[in-house]
Amino acid sequence: MASGGESTGAKSRKYFDDRQVSEEQGKEYGPSEFGNFQQYYRNKKIKLQNHDEILKNSGPSDESQKDHPQIFKGCCIYVNGYTNPSITELHRIIVLHGGKFSQYLDSKTEVTHIIASSLTPKKLVELRTSRVVSPAWIVDSVNQGRLLPWHDFRIGIPRTSQKFLETRKCDSATTVPPSERAPLVTDSRQSAKTAADPGFLENYYSRSRLHHLSSWKAELRSKYQTLILNHEQQESRTDSKSSISPSERDEPTQRVIFHVDFDCFFASVALRSNPELQGMPVCVGNGGSQNAEIASCNYIARKQGVKNGMWMQQAKRLCPDIVCMPYQFEEYEVASNHLYSVLLESGADKIEAVSIDEALLDMTTACTSEGATDIADRALLLSQGIRNRVYELSKCTVSIGVGTNILQAKIATKLAKPNGQYFINETEALEVISKLRISELPGLGPSMESAIQRKSPSIRTVSDARSLGKARLQQLLGEKNGEKLLNYSRGIDDRVVGSISERKSVSVEVNWGVRFSSIKQVEEFIKSLSQELYRRLVKLGSRGEALTLKIQVRAPNAPVDPPKFLGCGECISISRSTSLSGASIDIDKIVHAALPLLRKMTMVVSDIRGMGLQITKLAPFNDDRKSTPKEQMSLDIFAGQEDSSKRNSLVSRDMKFENGFDLEYEDIDNDELLSRPDAANESDTDAPDPDIVVATDSNDDTVYLKMLLEAWLNDTAGYQYGPHDDDVKVFQDYLSYLVLQKKNVCKAHDLIDWLRFCLGSRMQNDEMMDKAYYVEESLYRWLDVVCSYEKDIFAMTGFR
């Protein structure tokens, strides 16, 4: 711990009025108690047995044997795809117990619950706001004679904390309140208002434009990073000379940089979908909310002073006629794909994705090669072509600025907009730049401007700043920033297009809707964040060596309720970091590292307004740790893989995945944090919904794998502690390999169900029982994580 001071909030950039309200709640740090897991497992066991009972006895004959509690009264249930019990059986049970059975899913308003064993990614997206539950919900509810909370049986979407609490809550007598039987339109996702509510994170992210912006950017970066590399390789190969890029080949060749950017992107998409709004001031945001932010507004609105990022309230004041349209996140992706597909064909030497609607091109070669024509003419011709093609495809206008470096290209774009193009020469660029306010330079903002003005109040423009000289600027802004400003003020910018380096960090952060009333809720939310962080790490094939927890805490004089509903208001930020040991990472490791960090912070729980977790010092998942040899049989599942290309590298614990990451695990602490119950599907061991298979293994070794699993369980059941955690991990890794590499979700489900079946029949004592269920839960949780990639994968592979 070096300088451990918290920020004072005095410097905070957020600007809200003061009101002094003091609130209760000190800190009450106790051991994080997540309760009695033994108890949970025992319940689960009973549940399973009862499940079997029900299945056995649910023949048509027992219909009259007793009266049936009308537990499904008010529920309208639709059954999707293959299920166990079968659809007819479910139909019978539902009707028998007072429920309504729906043959169609036409009107979601009538159907209250959807039963499915598994969902195709498409359906998953389609039904993401619906109550989709496993058949076990029906079976278990009937079995217990009361309607169980449906979210304990959700499928498709990885649930985290909430299940945990609710499972325990419903242990005894909780039945579902009438509101739970409300039609699907009022789904629980809508009540996930604050971070203390279950399902908050997913719900929140699905609506956050900034989250979308960030993930799109990351995606584009990783996509075009490699593409650029390939492109460059081709270039230098045809050059048959060296690896010098074309733009650096001739001595001081002036670069030609294009900055391509959709005009008021979100607003343009909104106008495209609603042509009747042409000519009106339009913006995109959560309309009808006075403190909602405007993501984008069209140029008509801008004329009246409206700006991106402004709150609705203020925009309405400036422009009372402004029309607010909702977000259309999928449409933005489509339009962006159009843009990038054109850019890839543009003949650029290099491409750098700046954002979903914006990119930089190094067009030096294309503009200078057959040096005949004027560079400006050539550039404008090329940019006109790009703009035409993008418009043809997307029906949205783009503007292009052309300059000799990134800075100048961006300046040119400002002059080009809207729906235009501009070639700026050095002299003009210098003129324009000189007149800009300091904060208008890209990369400098209001803070730097005021940092200068604090000492030298007369300095406003870039040319003013230039007159201060390098030393003075560095004194005011720091070494690098001072130099940057001076260079920019002279029109100089050395940044190279496409020189984005490897990712250095992965983080997950929420600063809206964060309101806690107990430390337990805080810890629970940290778990949700950890799971999300882990999900992203797995997807990237990365692990990290350092973890940082950051929280936002209400500033001392900030009102308890900031102007923005559930916003963070003015905050101070506190962060603490720690190192993560080992070559592997998993959720529990993250949680175990994060909770002590939380404990190092001092704050009033109810004043927490934001939380984030960041992983730094990224490294590939790798195998720099030898596995501890064990006596008992280990699960050599990869060795049995009938895939010759991977056979050699994917062996046992030293598995190397195609995409360059290894999976390796430390031993797990099987304690309270590990064993978060999931809504495991209490159903089908048979063939799952065939829809879910994307690519089938040509030589199906499922039978062999099942034998292997069974043998492994047979052997390890004899040991006191049952299957070794490492082997469980191996199985998890294999599942992840199946889903991510082989795109065979079906097989993963199949194997996991088989394992469940084997486990169920093999447990002799309580300890083994606990172990078995730990294994089961652990695998299901993993599959949840893995399956949440399905739609990404399908998007990537172009699967319809």
Added chain:
DNA sequence: ATCCTCCCCTAC
């Protein structure tokens, strides 16, 4: 000097 931790700032 250089590294590390805990910030702040900027962009979309």
Added chain:
DNA sequence: TAAGGTAGGGGAGGAT
């Protein structure tokens, strides 16, 4: 009501 995320550059000041 409202969905204020996230990666990277960078600075201050202490530890090495």
